[in-house]
Amino acid sequence: MVKLHFAPHLTILGSAANFQNGRGIPIFSSPVQAGFPAPAEDDVESQLDLHRYCVTNPTATFFLRACGDSMIGAGIHNGDLLVVDRSAEAAHGRIVIAAIEGELTVKRLCRKDGRVLLRPENPAYSDIDITEREYVFIWGIVTFVIHSL
Amino acid sequence: MQTHSTQPRFFLIDCNNFFASCERVFRPDLANQPIVVLSNNDGCVVARSREAKALGIPMGEAEFKLRPLLERYKVHVFSSNFSLYAAISQRVIASIESLVGDVEQYSIDECFVRLSPALAANALDTARAIVQRVQQWVGIPVSVGIAASRTLAKIACHLAKSYCSGIFFLNGTEDQHDKLFAKIPVQEVWGIGRRLAKRLYEADIHSVKDLKYADTDWVRRNLSVTTLNTVLELRGIPCIEDISAPAKARKTIICSRSFGEKIYEKETLAHALTAFVSRAAVRLRKNQLLAQGLGINIASSRFSDQYTNKAWQTLLPRPTMDTQILLQTAISGLETIFQAGVPYARAGVLLYELSPSTTRQGYLLDLEALDHDLRREQLMHTIDSINSRYGRSQIRFALEGTADEAWQMKQERRSQNYLGDWESLAIAHCKN
Numbered sequence: 001m002v003k004l005h006f007a008p009h010l011t012i013l014g015s016a017a018n019f020q021n022g023r024g025i026p027i028f029s030s031p032v033q034a035g036f037p038a039p040a041e042d043d044v045e046s047q048l049d050l051h052r053y054c055v056t057n058p059t060a061t062f063f064l065r066a067c068g069d070s071m072i073g074a075g076i077h078n079g080d081l082l083v084v085d086r087s088a089e090a091a092h093g094r095i096v097i098a099a100i101e102g103e104l105t106v107k108r109l110c111r112k113d114g115r116v117l118l119r120p121e122n123p124a125y126s127d128i129d130i131t132e133r134e135y136v137f138i139w140g141i142v143t144f145v146i147h148s149l
Numbered sequence: 150m151q152t153h154s155t156q157p158r159f160f161l162i163d164c165n166n167f168f169a170s171c172e173r174v175f176r177p178d179l180a181n182q183p184i185v186v187l188s189n190n191d192g193c194v195v196a197r198s199r200e201a202k203a204l205g206i207p208m209g210e211a212e213f214k215l216r217p218l219l220e221r222y223k224v225h226v227f228s229s230n231f232s233l234y235a236a237i238s239q240r241v242i243a244s245i246e247s248l249v250g251d252v253e254q255y256s257i258d259e260c261f262v263r264l265s266p267a268l269a270a271n272a273l274d275t276a277r278a279i280v281q282r283v284q285q286w287v288g289i290p291v292s293v294g295i296a297a298s299r300t301l302a303k304i305a306c307h308l309a310k311s312y313c314s315g316i317f318f319l320n321g322t323e324d325q326h327d328k329l330f331a332k333i334p335v336q337e338v339w340g341i342g343r344r345l346a347k348r349l350y351e352a353d354i355h356s357v358k359d360l361k362y363a364d365t366d367w368v369r370r371n372l373s374v375t376t377l378n379t380v381l382e383l384r385g386i387p388c389i390e391d392i393s394a395p396a397k398a399r400k401t402i403i404c405s406r407s408f409g410e411k412i413y414e415k416e417t418l419a420h421a422l423t424a425f426v427s428r429a430a431v432r433l434r435k436n437q438l439l440a441q442g443l444g445i446n447i448a449s450s451r452f453s454d455q456y457t458n459k460a461w462q463t464l465l466p467r468p469t470m471d472t473q474i475l476l477q478t479a480i481s482g483l484e485t486i487f488q489a490g491v492p493y494a495r496a497g498v499l500l501y502e503l504s505p506s507t508t509r510q511g512y513l514l515d516l517e518a519l520d521h522d523l524r525r526e527q528l529m530h531t532i533d534s535i536n537s538r539y540g541r542s543q544i545r546f547a548l549e550g551t552a553d554e555a556w557q558m559k560q561e562r563r564s565q566n567y568l569g570d571w572e573s574l575a576i577a578h579c580k581n
Contacts, residue, residue, distance in 0.1 A: 058243075059240050059243040059244050059247065059286055060240075060244070060286035060287070062567075062568070063571075064575050064576070064577040065574040065577065066579050067576045067578055067580070068578055068579030069579060070579040076579060078579070082577055086287070087285065087286050099177035099180075102176075102177050102178030102180075103578050104175070104177060104575060104576065104578060105580075106577045120581070139288075
């Protein structure tokens, strides 16, 4: 990691990986040419792939679109892209996608005084107690929010 | 007779009502609701949810015949969304592989797993883990059959579904199995089609048990080695090879579709055939093949009063991959079999007598013809690569017409492409 003199609060992590084609093979992984070895080839691995950073289990990861402002306190804005991992554990305090009343909805999962609550992150909305509710299930765990500026 | 049918060697994992279950993944409002999925062109029912089956909606029935029933029970009707189903299928397979290693995919919603000794020792626990994981990771319910051969695993899975528990392990005694098998009709066995079943009935073989104990010499002499293998598999002796092994070289290429609306004009029919020939030719070139035989067929709806289905075929002077030659031939065939006044509902193109493009015959030292053909092939490959880069049909033959014609497929009720389009992602509500 490299510290920048002119901006001490920023850190350079490394360079972004090349765009990958459908099979997950870097486009620039060159066929071996006669004569010269390609020194850059070994370095492809060491670049940073944003997709791999956000998606640890591709098989169980889905992208959803947030709609509304009830999770604004958790940094989820209207129109944001949500990275949802269905293989992650639904634990206290996690932001989850819950299926409730036939809708997929974003909430913080909370346990409090033996109750299970779905908590919005906006004072204009109130908690939903799901302790005794039927037909509510946790669809997945939100692991990243992609917000375009 | 010595059998080994209690030793588990295979899983057959089958997604329950796969297409209907796919439609539910992003739609929790569809839980416990009746769902049907229609075939290409919204013609017939190809998948039903458990609730739709309970309403007595038959498989393969034409949608228009069912319309009153579908409306009365508020059945959710979908057009086939194959790109969604294929993407979910890949995830189902990957989640199973994350537990057991390689699987043999048999169809879009079924796969076999050959059990290693370690897995076989914990067959039931592994099966439970698979059911749990596919449901959690992908949202698709699956059933698992566990048995000593692939054919038996298929039967076990069938039983798993009938008894609703999701997993069926054929690990009883020979007698217990035979009692079950006596109740299952023989045409339920994997690989026993309708025609074969009829021959078996004539030989007084009606149940799975009858087939299991059929005289092997008689089967070999009167039926086939394939059926003999099935008999042995029913006895718990695995005989069928890896079904995902590379298929034999293809023998035909078929492109056929139902139309969105009935077609009466020869010209519109020619447009449709042109599009089908073009697609078939792309597939031909992708597989590096040449075709010498070409057939076309045009038919009215099989539900119409005067059903007609006319076919025509011919052998070309030389094997070819040239779309233009195939087109001219197909259109000349259309001239021969077209009848005015018929409400045509579907058409198809068949390429046969296929040979690898690397071995060429029929030129008889006619180097000029060879040179011409090779240059045409170069052109075809160029067109294919442009179309695959910039979208299908950027360059097309003028006869093909445009996208909004009557023969285009009707898919009015297709769900959104949740997994393949940034604009069609499922909505996560932040409104309460």
